[in-house]
Amino acid sequence: MTANGARGEVVAVLAGAERRLCLTLGALAEIETRLGLEGLSGLAERMRALSARDLAVVLAALLRGGGEPALAEELDRADVAPREAAEAVAKAFAAAAG
DSSP states (O other): OOOOGGGTOEEEEETTEEEEEOOOHHHHHHHHHHTTOOSHHHHHHHHTTOOHHHHHHHHHHHHHHTTOHHHHHHTTTSOOOHHHHHHHHHHHHHHHHO
């Protein structure tokens, strides 16, 4: 699987398979809404100390942004290790930052 780097996509192994993630505008809006945040400054603060629930919300939004809605919807039942989830989220945000 390849990622479109120009779009800010990354590929990460989640639940034993390569998955595409992307911090799109839609994903960003979903994260803000589902975490009850007002703007990017609140997001930056929240990202410093994500709870497991927060991590799942962010990961699901990034998966949807990357075109992986099936895993995003099944994330609560998928075999995704916390470490691989955190690494995938960090990788997606780093790619978006350029």
